Amino acid sequence: MRTSTAARTGQYAALLGYLVFLAFPFLWLISIAFKPPRELASLHPTWIPENPTLDNFRQAFDEQPLLHAGLNSLLAALGAAVIAVLIATPMAYVVARRRGRLAKAATGWVVVSQAFPFVLVIIPLFLVLKNLGLINSVPGLVMVYVVWSLPFALWMLAGYVRAVPRELEEAAAVDGAGRLRTLVSVTAPLLAPGIVATALFAFITAWNEFFFALVLLKTPEKQTLPVILTHFIGAEGVADLGPLAAAAFLATLPSLVVFALIQRRITGGMLAGAVKS
Amino acid sequence: MTSVTESRRPAHRAPGPAAPRGAPDHGAWFLVLPALIPILVLSVGPLLYGILLAFTDAQSGRTEPTEWIGALNFQDLLHDTLFWESFRIGLVWAVGVTVPQFLLALGLALLLNQNLRLRWLARALAIIPWAMPEVVVGIMWRLVYNADAGILNETLRDLGLGNGHDWLSGLGTALPAVIVVGVWAGMPQTTVALLAGLQNTPRELHEAAAVDGAGAWRRFRTVTWPALRPVALAITALNLIWNFNSFALVYVLTNGGPGGRTRLPMLFAYEEAFRYGQFGYAAAMGCVMVAVIAILLAVFLAGRLRAASKGGDEA
Numbered sequence: 001m002r003t004s005t006a007a008r009t010g011q012y013a014a015l016l017g018y019l020v021f022l023a024f025p026f027l028w029l030i031s032i033a034f035k036p037p038r039e040l041a042s043l044h045p046t047w048i049p050e051n052p053t054l055d056n057f058r059q060a061f062d063e064q065p066l067l068h069a070g071l072n073s074l075l076a077a078l079g080a081a082v083i084a085v086l087i088a089t090p091m092a093y094v095v096a097r098r099r100g101r102l103a104k105a106a107t108g109w110v111v112v113s114q115a116f117p118f119v120l121v122i123i124p125l126f127l128v129l130k131n132l133g134l135i136n137s138v139p140g141l142v143m144v145y146v147v148w149s150l151p152f153a154l155w156m157l158a159g160y161v162r163a164v165p166r167e168l169e170e171a172a173a174v175d176g177a178g179r180l181r182t183l184v185s186v187t188a189p190l191l192a193p194g195i196v197a198t199a200l201f202a203f204i205t206a207w208n209e210f211f212f213a214l215v216l217l218k219t220p221e222k223q224t225l226p227v228i229l230t231h232f233i234g235a236e237g238v239a240d241l242g243p244l245a246a247a248a249f250l251a252t253l254p255s256l257v258v259f260a261l262i263q264r265r266i267t268g269g270m271l272a273g274a275v276k277s
Numbered sequence: 278m279t280s281v282t283e284s285r286r287p288a289h290r291a292p293g294p295a296a297p298r299g300a301p302d303h304g305a306w307f308l309v310l311p312a313l314i315p316i317l318v319l320s321v322g323p324l325l326y327g328i329l330l331a332f333t334d335a336q337s338g339r340t341e342p343t344e345w346i347g348a349l350n351f352q353d354l355l356h357d358t359l360f361w362e363s364f365r366i367g368l369v370w371a372v373g374v375t376v377p378q379f380l381l382a383l384g385l386a387l388l389l390n391q392n393l394r395l396r397w398l399a400r401a402l403a404i405i406p407w408a409m410p411e412v413v414v415g416i417m418w419r420l421v422y423n424a425d426a427g428i429l430n431e432t433l434r435d436l437g438l439g440n441g442h443d444w445l446s447g448l449g450t451a452l453p454a455v456i457v458v459g460v461w462a463g464m465p466q467t468t469v470a471l472l473a474g475l476q477n478t479p480r481e482l483h484e485a486a487a488v489d490g491a492g493a494w495r496r497f498r499t500v501t502w503p504a505l506r507p508v509a510l511a512i513t514a515l516n517l518i519w520n521f522n523s524f525a526l527v528y529v530l531t532n533g534g535p536g537g538r539t540r541l542p543m544l545f546a547y548e549e550a551f552r553y554g555q556f557g558y559a560a561a562m563g564c565v566m567v568a569v570i571a572i573l574l575a576v577f578l579a580g581r582l583r584a585a586s587k588g589g590d591e592a
Contacts, residue, residue, distance in 0.1 A: 007493070011388055011391060011393060012393065012394075012395075014384065014388055015388050015393055015395055015396075015399060016395075018381075018384075018385050018388070018399060019395065019398060019399060019402060021461070022399070022402040022403060022405065022406065022461075022464075023402050023405075024421075024428070025414075025417045025418055025420075025421050025461065026405050026417065028417070028420055028421050028428045029413075029416075029417045029420060031428075032420050032426070040426055041425075041426075042426075043425060044431060044434075045426050045427070045428065045431050047428070086311070087311035087312040087315065088312050090308035090309070090311060090312070091308060091309045091311070091312035091313065093308060094305045094308050094309050098305065102305075102309065109316070113320065114515060114518065114519070115518050115567070115570060115571075115574075116324060116522075116563075116567050117522045117542070117543055117546070117563050117566045117567065117570075118522065118524070118543070119543060119546040119547060119550060119559060119560075119562065119563045119566075120324060120327040120328070120560060120563030120564065120566075120567065121320065121323045121324055121327060122550075123327055123330060123335075123550055123556050123559060123560050123563075124322075124323035124324075124326035124327045124330060124560075125319065125323045127326075127335075127556075128319075128323065128326075143315075143319060144319065146315060146319075147315050147316060147319040147320045148320075150312055150315070150316055150320075154312070204408060207410070208408075208409070208410035208411065208412075209410075210410065210411060210412050210524075210525040210528075211524050211525060211547075214528075215547075215551055225410075226410050226411075226412040226413075226525070227412075229410075229412050229413065229416060230412060230528075230529060232416075233416075233419075233529070239419070241420060241423070241426055244416060244420075245416070245417075245420055248412075248413045248416040248417060251410060251412075251413055252408070252409050252410065252413050255408045255409065255410065256404065256405065256408050256409070258408075259404055259407065259408035260401075260404055260408075263404055
């Protein structure tokens, strides 16, 4: 389509505006993370640190158990991702291949689960996990994360199953392979990339999660990164800016990297889902 | 969710011989149970239990047994002006975030749908708000809004626009300030959903309209928007719910302050439950939130459906 020069200029100006809006908070976070205290106290802050330093990172590790929290986050996110995908894949297969009441109920649950406020679920969960002795434990948190990421995992995986041509399975069945055999040797390998993408997405959601972790984890040695990060902000909302920025920057890196890897798959899945629903 | 590939192969809707429609199949149950049991035990169960708790005087760390008190919590809630104030703030926040977010995301989606040079950069940057933990988003914007060391005030000083502001602790500025963060944080998802809708609009129609001499606005109104409406409707409804229920962002930014001006319903219910231990009362709050969300959604969807059926005539 032809577009006039004026319109083009307008489009680029708008795009530039969006780029600035999207980028500037993150650039500022990075800038603060590398600034020495003297520059942070300056009344005229600059974008680029004049004497960049890694002191904030060192201090962040000194002030809070970041390494330990990172390990807790890693355990919680890995556990949630692996278990969620393991139990969601078979169900997603059934939901995708059979258009019965079960498939409808599963889709309905995905929608409903997005709508209710977590406070209505967390109070009973808190009581149940307390009775099981699973409060203030990473395994307890993993249980919650698994269930919490199941609806979306089901949704994504069912989409990947539908993309596997049915004829392949039928051909295997004709060749005499049983149902399980067909699933394992024909369908599963074709699903592998989708399963990995779903697992990584579940990993990021759990890595970033805050509310359940805040409620369920009580002591610093059990807490995950997002909860530990809030400890940098004191009770009066006063924060030591440099270490806070450094810790926040570090906590973001894993999800940024993972997300960059699977971004196309997620947006692709979301595109298809949005178009079809 | 369905995949892109499937939409190109509608022929496979027909049931294959391997899985006859509706036939009893015990193997299927075997595959479903590993996911179904945890969902029922840890999600559906607690949800129902939560609704029951709303009718009790459950409290944390109390020795007397919990008693059934009927609708008493709801009666108390009716007179709890602080709760209704937080409810009002929640609605202002949900609409205040969702509407600008939708407009900005629509603009960005339209731009990204054009053949522009910096598209890849916008795509790459859009990953940041999407992938970031909400806690970090909150922390990051605290640094931006910081009265002395923040870049916002420094930029305003450079532009000669006053001496800066304490944005997050000002009674009048706190809610708008957190709303801006909400818009920023949720823009990528909305943009991607709308971009999907745009890529679904038939390009030929666009070209035909352009040949007929239709201007950009007319093309948008008659070709783009009708195709985009279902996606726009779905994403707006979801965004309203998500925003109304949001917690982490505002918890980190203001923790509900100053003076409760940004205390969203979830923050209120969280404090009630886990600071004051009033489990039953907090559960009642959750129930009211669900009920109001359901009603709002029903009204919203009914209105949109009526508009859609009317709009059908002109299309």
